[in-house]
Amino acid sequence: MSQYRPFRTKWMSYLIDKKAVLYVFFLSIATLLLLIVSVSIGEMKIHPIEVVKTLIGMGNEMNELVIKSFRLPRIVLALLAGMALAVSGAILQGIIRNPLASPDIIGITGGASLAVVTFLTIFSGERSSALTVSIHWLPVAAFIGALTLGVLVYVLSWRNGVTPVRLVLIGIGLAAAMQALTNMMILFGPLYLATQAQIWITGSVNGANWNQVSTLAPWIIILMVFVWIYARRLNTQELGEDLARGFGSVVQRDRMVLLLFSTALAGGAVAFVGGVGFVGLMAPHIARKLVGSSFGALIPTSALVGALLVMGADLIARTAFSPLEVPAGVFTSALGAPYFIYLLYRSRNQ
Amino acid sequence: MKKELLHTNSQKVIGMILGIILVIVFIGCSFVYGYTKVNWGMVIDSFRQFDGSNAHIIIQESRVPRAFIGAAVGASLAVAGALMQGITRNPLASPSIFGINAGAGFFIVVAVTFFSVSSIHQFAWIAFFGAMVTALIVYFLGTLGRDGLTPVKLTLAGAAMAAMFASLTQGMLSLNEKALDEVLFWLTGSVEGRKLEILTTMLPYLVVGWIGALFLTRQMNILAMGEDVAVGLGQKTAIVKISAAIVIVLLAGSAVAIAGPVGFIGIVIPHIARGLVGIDYRWVIPYSALLGAMLLLIADIGARYVIMPKEVPVGVMTALIGTPFFIYIARRGLNKL
Numbered sequence: 001m002s003q004y005r006p007f008r009t010k011w012m013s014y015l016i017d018k019k020a021v022l023y024v025f026f027l028s029i030a031t032l033l034l035l036i037v038s039v040s041i042g043e044m045k046i047h048p049i050e051v052v053k054t055l056i057g058m059g060n061e062m063n064e065l066v067i068k069s070f071r072l073p074r075i076v077l078a079l080l081a082g083m084a085l086a087v088s089g090a091i092l093q094g095i096i097r098n099p100l101a102s103p104d105i106i107g108i109t110g111g112a113s114l115a116v117v118t119f120l121t122i123f124s125g126e127r128s129s130a131l132t133v134s135i136h137w138l139p140v141a142a143f144i145g146a147l148t149l150g151v152l153v154y155v156l157s158w159r160n161g162v163t164p165v166r167l168v169l170i171g172i173g174l175a176a177a178m179q180a181l182t183n184m185m186i187l188f189g190p191l192y193l194a195t196q197a198q199i200w201i202t203g204s205v206n207g208a209n210w211n212q213v214s215t216l217a218p219w220i221i222i223l224m225v226f227v228w229i230y231a232r233r234l235n236t237q238e239l240g241e242d243l244a245r246g247f248g249s250v251v252q253r254d255r256m257v258l259l260l261f262s263t264a265l266a267g268g269a270v271a272f273v274g275g276v277g278f279v280g281l282m283a284p285h286i287a288r289k290l291v292g293s294s295f296g297a298l299i300p301t302s303a304l305v306g307a308l309l310v311m312g313a314d315l316i317a318r319t320a321f322s323p324l325e326v327p328a329g330v331f332t333s334a335l336g337a338p339y340f341i342y343l344l345y346r347s348r349n350q
Numbered sequence: 351m352k353k354e355l356l357h358t359n360s361q362k363v364i365g366m367i368l369g370i371i372l373v374i375v376f377i378g379c380s381f382v383y384g385y386t387k388v389n390w391g392m393v394i395d396s397f398r399q400f401d402g403s404n405a406h407i408i409i410q411e412s413r414v415p416r417a418f419i420g421a422a423v424g425a426s427l428a429v430a431g432a433l434m435q436g437i438t439r440n441p442l443a444s445p446s447i448f449g450i451n452a453g454a455g456f457f458i459v460v461a462v463t464f465f466s467v468s469s470i471h472q473f474a475w476i477a478f479f480g481a482m483v484t485a486l487i488v489y490f491l492g493t494l495g496r497d498g499l500t501p502v503k504l505t506l507a508g509a510a511m512a513a514m515f516a517s518l519t520q521g522m523l524s525l526n527e528k529a530l531d532e533v534l535f536w537l538t539g540s541v542e543g544r545k546l547e548i549l550t551t552m553l554p555y556l557v558v559g560w561i562g563a564l565f566l567t568r569q570m571n572i573l574a575m576g577e578d579v580a581v582g583l584g585q586k587t588a589i590v591k592i593s594a595a596i597v598i599v600l601l602a603g604s605a606v607a608i609a610g611p612v613g614f615i616g617i618v619i620p621h622i623a624r625g626l627v628g629i630d631y632r633w634v635i636p637y638s639a640l641l642g643a644m645l646l647l648i649a650d651i652g653a654r655y656v657i658m659p660k661e662v663p664v665g666v667m668t669a670l671i672g673t674p675f676f677i678y679i680a681r682r683g684l685n686k687l
Contacts, residue, residue: 098502098506100506100510101506105510156677157681159681165502169680170677170680172442172447172509173673173676173677173680174673176446176614176669176676177669177670177672177676179516180539180665181669183538183663183665183666184538184662184663187534194534195523195524198520199524201520202517203517204524277514278514281510324525327520327521327524329517329520330521333514333521334518336514337514340510
């Protein structure tokens with residue numbers, strides 16, 4: 001039995017990786033289960049069966065309210081953000097050909113953070129904590145920040161083309177600068193704003209609503225489809241510049257388009273949930289271990305692993321220290337950093 | 351390699367004397383310029399016959415400590431950067447990029463949040479400890495792997511540790527407003543509002559670090575020829591690297607303890623120093639110290655004027671000055687040190 005199964009129609013052909021399909025299937029089930037469990041746990045416990053009943057529209061009114069207006073939007077937002085960050089990381093690791101790259105390390109998240117804090121500072125009222133413009137513009141600001149930084153990193157790394165190492169280094173430098181500026185903005189803003197900004201920068205899905213979900217969902221889904229179609233170009237990128245060029249791939253243009261996808265995904269996620277750290281680093285690695293490094297399989301797998309990570313982190317964040325709410329980003333970072341060390345350790349003999 | 355600006359030894363000595371004079375001038379400027387207007391005469395008076403007036407108090411309690419702290423911190427960070435770049439063969443090595451600053455910040459916030467530490471005196475010691483732990487972790491991580499210490503691996507390890515510490519720090523701050531208030535200013539890197547006492551507490555470590563760096567210069571020159579050549583010449587490279595690492599931790603740790611995470615000086619200055627005097631560490635180290643002191647003093651004076659009457663933390667100023675420079679070096683490539 002071969003690993004792949006060809007799939008052909010009149011207008012396209014695709015090799016289906018059987019193992020990957022299996023993993024994607026199981027991970028989808030796991031995601032669904034975690035979703036149900038996460039919905040059922042909280043201040044008011046709801047039995048999982050009741051949760052399922054409510055989800056398919058047969059629950060009682062009370063459960064309906066708690067689940068549909070409070071818990072579900074938050075969990076779905078975590079799911080979407082996790083997917084986006086993970087795929088963003090998978091793409092970056094593909095272009096940079098360094099398994100340790102991720103959107104937070106090359107500063108994309110930092111650009112978004114600076115934009116958000118600047119936004120909060122400029123548009124907050126003189127004395128009260130109310131903003132002078134609608135909070136709905138906040139994701140727009142974050143997104144612009146992320147995108148600007150992505151473009152800046154790319155443009156500044158350009159010198160007869162963009163080499164992966166240069167891209168990482170410039171990204172790290174800009175990330176450091178962003179952090180200094182962000183701290184300054186927080187420092188100059190009023191204190192209540194500082195707390196708000198800190199939570200946002202660390203990444204939290206607290207207070208999510210359907211409005212956010214319905215803004216983010218199409219964005220992410222459309223981008224994911226594009227990325228998946230574009231995935232075979234990532235495969236050639238991984239071979240290295242010369243080989244990729246030998247295959248007739250336009251390396252620099254592909255690199256730019258892919259970086260744009262990666263930034264757009266990370267930007268979208270960061271815009272709504274803030275800088276949930278290390279998901280972009282961890283998820284692609286775990287996925288690669290499961291299904292190997294062919295991007296057609298890697299992207300959906302990474303997406304699901306990322307979703308599981310952020311949903312899990314959020315579940316811990318709102319239950320572990322209850323009634324205190326810890327930002328979910330604290331847990332992904334606490335998990336991600338040791339994982340990063342483990343990755344370095346493992347690569348020692350390669 | 352581009353030829354250095356100062357060729358002969360006498361030129362270099364003259365340059366150094368000039369540098370010392372400039373540092374003294376900038377320290378003087380730091381006494382005088384700022385939101386509260388004082389003049390040189392008042393500065394001198396405040397030393398000779400302190401009369402308890404507002405101006406004298408500001409000079410003695412705020413401006414003087416600030417100037418000396420700025421000079422000491424700038425010099426230390428620059429020397430630490432020069433040594434880091436030497437032993438890692440990475441032109442981007444510096445305390446801020448390698449996460450040492452963020453690590454120190456993390457330990458401070460932990461102390462404030464969980465152990466209710468509040469005196470700035472204790473801050474210093476905790477930051478010192480945090481910087482040390484982080485430096486060791488990053489160095490250890492950078493050496494893992496097949497081909498030992500590579501510049502890219504080390505940079506990534508540093509950046510990842512920085513990201514982790516920053517994120518954990520922010521997480522804790524988001525739960526604790528009191529800590530936020532106390533720590534935030536420190537976290538941005540500033541020499542304002544520090545008491546002279548902090549400098550004197552850390553001074554022994556700084557002095558040991560400075561002298562240690564000067565003693566290491568000859569060994570660093572040999573190491574710069576490459577690991578193999580150095581071993582061939584009979585150098586015990588491991589011992590040189592470990593001694594340099596200890597000096598780096600002393601210097602960077604104390605600097606961060608005093609002023610918080612002031613970034614980019616450790617990257618920028620050694621490059622300028624090399625441009626002036628070439629690659630001989632016997633000159634690079636003292637020049638780095640002088641130039642680092644100057645840069646921080648200038649940045650700190652500038653910080654008072656950008657958005658008067660408020661002050662920009664000096665760490666932001668150095669980041670603004672340093673980032674373009676950093677990008678320039680990163681573009682030039684990692685292999686040209």
